[in-house]
Amino acid sequence: MDGSRAQNAESKPFSVAFAEGESSNTAADKQENQSDVNLKTSDGVVFEVKASIAKQMQTVQSFIDTSGDSTTVIPLPNVTSRDLCRILKYCEEHRRIGHDKEALKEFDDNFMKALSHDEMKELLFAANYLNVKEFFDFVCRGIAQMLQNKSVEFARDFFGIVSDFTLEEEVSYREANAWAFENIDDNFPSMAVEDLWKELAEVERKLAEAESKPLSVALAEEQLNSLTLSEGESSNTAAVDEQENQPDVNLKTSDGVAFEVKAWIAKKMETVQSFIDTSGDSSAVIPLPNVTSRDLRRILNYCEEHRRIGFHDKKALKEFDDNFMKALSPDEMKEILLAANYLNMKEFLDFLCCGIAEMLQNKSVEFARDFFGIVSDYTPEEEAAYREANAWAFENIDDNSS
Known part of the structure; x- marks a missing residue:
């Protein structure tokens, strides 16, 4: 909270502040009288959730607003029952405790301490999918606090980051910036420079060994890899052709635009496919509360062009990909990244992440x-x-x- 807001709150009469709090609670009480919302998690468990809590999940609320039906079972393909239980507990406890800051802090601290690192990441993704802003911010703060004084290796492992430094570069940076690797948590030690030198020597030994491999062996391995790739592409093409005969899938974006999307493209959107698998109805209009029509058009264009160009014309694919990213402003990149994450389109999401990483090269802090x-x-x-x-x-x- 900034200084002016804090000052205004402190200068406000207690009766007014109390009345405002009561008014806020009254709104929640009204929602208490509304019927529960039925949610079905990715592992098939159905929850009856209070309307006051469902209202905090913008993805769920957008679904209700779009469909106009709060009685249907709403699928949550990216949320497990364990994560939903934790989110519900957080919301219920925060409502029960109310304005007791000390009790809230104690609950929040214990909540984060009870999570393993993998559970933190899983819960973060669930909160992002449900678009529960307060809880998402809370988990982000908890993860940031957990990462304090951890090693580079720990942070890379936590976020699944593969270092793009060569071993020589890493050794050089660590030697030049030794201060940045001081005071590291002993339970998650940073790799010592001497260990990096040993690893570098081992890599050089393996490279030398690979270079001495007979040409016939190397050629045979290359042909085998090529054959495996061709079989995979053939299998993918057959699957796509089969999906061509399936009916189109109806999607409705956050700005109210309806799209008829080919089944083979919808299949790439795991969020959409999970909705179809859960409801058993591929003819229903599926709402996409976190995707605009502009972003969906771009995603469809990407999928269709990649299919039209094919796997083998790498030059044409690269040209299309480069032009695709160049046409986006930084804000549009972020927006379409969030849309791809919501739709759970792994290939397209990876493409965007690579494009954004490339765009950020040589940019200022x-x-x-x-x-x-x-x-x-x-x-x-x-x-x-x-x-x-x-x-x-x-x-x-x-x-x-x-």
Whole structure:
């Protein structure tokens, strides 16, 4: 909360503040009298959820608003019963505890402590899918706090990040910036420089061994890989051809535009496919509350062009992909990334992530912060000191991105 808002709240008469709180609770009480909402998780468990809690799940509420039917069972293909139980418990306990900040903090701390690292990530994805903003922010803060003083290796493993540094680069950066690897949590140690040198020597040994492999063996392996790829492509083509004969799937975007989408494309959207599998009705209009018509058009265009060009013309595919990304503004990139994540389209999501990573190369810290909506937690003095001590990291910056 900023200073002016805090000051206004403190200067407000207690009776007014209390009345506002009571008014807020009255709205929740009204929702208590509404009928429960039926939700079905990805593992097939059906929950009867209070309307006041379902209202906090924007994905669920958008489904109800679009369909006009709050009695139908709403599928949640990206949420397990375990995660939904935890989200419901969080909402119910926060309502029960109310304004007791100490009790809320104790509950929140215990809630996060009870989660393993994998459970944190799983719960974060569930909250993102359901679009429960307050709970999503809470989990993000908990993960950020958990990552304090953890090693680079731990953070990479947690987020599934594969380092794009060569071993030589990693050794060089660690030696030049030893201060950044101090005070690491001993339970999650950072790899020592000497260990990196050993790993580098082992990689060089394996490369030398590979280079000494007879040409006939290397050629046979290459042909086998090529044959396996061809069989996979043949299988994929047959599956797509079979889906061509299936009826189109009706999708409705957040801005109310209806699309008839080919079955083979809808199959790539795991969120849509899970809805069809759960409801057993492929003719129903499926609402997409987190996807705009503009983003859906672009996604459909990507799928259709990749199919038209085919697997083998890599040059044409690369040209199309490059032009696709170049046509997007930074805001459009973020918007379509969230749409792809909501639809759970792995191939397209990976493509966008690679494109965004490439776009961010040689961009300034300010550009990256603005792109991801990050507020710096450094003081101006700290930032100036870090920039001075690590001037190499700010070289060759794109002049247009500062």
